Amino acid sequence: MSGTDKKQAERQSYNRASPDPAKLAEGIRAGNRTALARAITLVESSRADHQDIAQKLLAMLLPETGKAVRLGLSGAPGVGKSTFTEAFGQYLTGQGHKVAVLAIDPSSARTGGSILGDKTRMELLARDPNAFIRPSPSGGTLGGVARRTREAMLLTEAAGYDVVIVETVGVGQSETAVAEMVDMFLLLLSPGGGDELQGIKRGIMELADLIVVNKADGDLIPAAKRAQMEYKTALHLMKPKSAAWTPSVLLASALKGEGLSDIWEAAQQHHKAMAEAGELHRLRAAQAQAWMWTEIREGLFSALKTDKKAAKLLPELEADVAEGRATPTAAAKRLLGLVLGDRREG
Numbered sequence: 001m002s003g004t005d006k007k008q009a010e011r012q013s014y015n016r017a018s019p020d021p022a023k024l025a026e027g028i029r030a031g032n033r034t035a036l037a038r039a040i041t042l043v044e045s046s047r048a049d050h051q052d053i054a055q056k057l058l059a060m061l062l063p064e065t066g067k068a069v070r071l072g073l074s075g076a077p078g079v080g081k082s083t084f085t086e087a088f089g090q091y092l093t094g095q096g097h098k099v100a101v102l103a104i105d106p107s108s109a110r111t112g113g114s115i116l117g118d119k120t121r122m123e124l125l126a127r128d129p130n131a132f133i134r135p136s137p138s139g140g141t142l143g144g145v146a147r148r149t150r151e152a153m154l155l156t157e158a159a160g161y162d163v164v165i166v167e168t169v170g171v172g173q174s175e176t177a178v179a180e181m182v183d184m185f186l187l188l189l190s191p192g193g194g195d196e197l198q199g200i201k202r203g204i205m206e207l208a209d210l211i212v213v214n215k216a217d218g219d220l221i222p223a224a225k226r227a228q229m230e231y232k233t234a235l236h237l238m239k240p241k242s243a244a245w246t247p248s249v250l251l252a253s254a255l256k257g258e259g260l261s262d263i264w265e266a267a268q269q270h271h272k273a274m275a276e277a278g279e280l281h282r283l284r285a286a287q288a289q290a291w292m293w294t295e296i297r298e299g300l301f302s303a304l305k306t307d308k309k310a311a312k313l314l315p316e317l318e319a320d321v322a323e324g325r326a327t328p329t330a331a332a333k334r335l336l337g338l339v340l341g342d343r344r345e346g
Contacts, residue, residue, distance in 0.1 A: 018049065018053065019038065019039075019042060019053055021053050021056040021057040021060060022060070023035075024038065024039050024042075024057055025057055025060040025061055025158075028061060028155060028158050028159045029061075029064065029158065029159070031159055031160050032159075033132060033159075036132065036155060036156065036159045037134070039054075039057060039155050040134055040136075040148075040151075040152045040155055042054045042057070043057075043058070043148045043151040043152060043155070044136065044148045044152075054151070058151060058154060058155075061154065061155065061158035062154070064157065064158040065154040065157040065158050066157065066284070067157060067162065068100075068153075068156070068157045068161060068162050068163060068164045069162065069163050069164070069183060069184070069267060069268075069271050070153065070164050070166070070181070070182040070183040070184070071163065071164070071165045071166070071182055071183070071184050071185075071186060071267060072165075072166045072168070072178040072179055072181070072182035072184070072185040072186065073085060073165055073166065073167045073168070073178075073186045073188060074167075074168050074175045074178055074185070074186075074187060074188065074204075075187060075188030075189060075214075076189075076190075078190070079188050079189060079190050079214055079215075080188065080190075080214045080215060080254055080255075081167055081188055082103075082121040082122055082167075083254040083255060084188055084212075084214055084252070084254035085101055085103075085122060085125070085165060085167050086121075086122040086124060086125040086254075087254040087255075087257050087260060088165075088254070088260055088263065088264075089101060089122070089125045089128070089131050089165065090124060090125055090128065090131075090257075091257065091260040091261070091264065092163055092264065093125075093128050093130040093131055095264070097130070097162055097163050098130045098131070098132075098160055098161045098162055098163070099125075099128075099130065099131045099132070099161060099163045099164075099165065100131070100132045100133075100134070100153075100156035100159075100161035100163070100164045100165070101122070101125070101131065101132070101133045101134070101165045101167060102134050102136060102149055102152050102153060102156070102164065102165070102166045102167070103133065103134070103135045103136070103167045104135075104136055104149065104166070104167065104168045104178075132156060132159075132161060134152060134156075136148070136149060136152065147294075147298065149166060149181065150181050150291055153166070153181065164182075166178050166181065166182055175187075175204050175207055176203075176207065179207045180287055180290055181287055181291075183270070183271060183274065183280060183283065183284075184209045184210065184267055184270050184271070185207050185208055185209050185210075186208070186209070186210050186211075186212055186263075186267075187204065187205070187207070187208040187210070187211050187212070188212050188214050189211060189212070189213050189214065189227065189231070190213070190214065190215055190227075191213050191214075191215055191216060191220045191223040191224035191226075191227045192223070192227060205234060205235070205238060206238050206239075206241070207241075208235075208247055209241065209245060209247050209270055210247060210248060210249075210250065210263070210266050210267070210270070211231050211235070211247065211248070211249045211250070212249075212250050212251075212252050212259075212263060213227050213228050213231070213249065213250070213251050213252070214252050214253070214254055215253065215254075215255070216251040216252060216253050216258070216259065217253035217255060217256050217258065224251050225251070228249045228250075228251055231249045232248075232249045235247050235248075235249065242274065242277070242279050243277070244273045244274050244276075244277035244279045245270050245273050245274060245279075248266065250262050250263055250266065303339065304335065304336075304339055307338075307339045309338055309339065310335055310338060310339050313334075313335060313338060314335065317331040317334065317335055318331075
């Protein structure tokens with residue numbers, strides 16, 4: 001066996017070996033990027049043995065989590081999210097912060113893998129030693145948000161990253177899913193003004209803790225200022241999410257690096273106001289409980305898919321529902337009763 005073949009065999013053997021959670025935890029605490037990347041791969045794995053190890057690892061690291069500022073970022077395609085994230089991330093690392101970007105990619109329908117390649121869209125930030133970018137496939141979960149993004153967030157916090165940005169594709173219900181896992185939700189908009197305002201769903205506006213009108217440079221400055229006033233008016237008609245914070249609208253140019261300090265100042269003020277009012281603790285507690293129920297739902301669905309009795313009955317139930325011989329509710333109850341047992345007795 002040649003030297004190259006031997007190295008490849010050793011590498012394959014290493015990859016097949018079950019990771020040691022204690023060693024991974026030690027590497028993550030030391031800020032080892034390779035250990036962090038491997039740990040995130042572990043929590044994203046669907047293998048049962050990997051999930052067991054991942055949960056042991058997270059339990060070990062839990063005391064080191066929760067100290068970061070968690071920011072969610074969303075906006076329609078074309079608004080400049082990646083350009084903004086890169087510019088904002090570079091600004092933060094320039095201020096001495098360690099920044100983790102968890103970018104949620106749409107999953108390939110065929111392979112399930114990420115198809116946008118965030119590291120290629122944020123090349124400068126990817127090379128920054130104080131930044132960590134992790135593109136994650138959505139896996140088809142709600143709104144394109146990766147199921148394990150919350151766990152990846154905990155791992156980056158344990159590795160010493162004090163600002164975590166969750167960037168989503170900005171389609172469907174992804175905004176809601178991201179807002180339910182971060183401290184502050186930033187909505188990035190273009191300086192389109194009136195016409196664009198009509199197309200923004202009220203629910204998305206209500207989620208925002210801060211609205212940023214991007215591309216406020218050059219000939220677009222007047223339009224950006226008009227849009228800023230219109231968005232401010234729209235916010236005044238909505239009830240704030242928290243009594244401790246009133247959302248505002250800021251201008252920025254990611255391309256020129258302008259307005260970034262104002263955005264970070266707003267994020268710090270929001271974090272301080274929420275913490276002093278006790279809202280931050282309550283928010284994170286509610287998010288943890290919601291996360292638990294998400295895991296329960298996912299676990300039940302997984303149990304249904306892997307149960308042999310359910311797999312045998314499912315085609316019959318689907319045919320009955322399709323042909324109108326049974327209601328969807330009755331079919332669902334029959335399947336659940338088969339797998340979980342009839343709990344109505346007693």
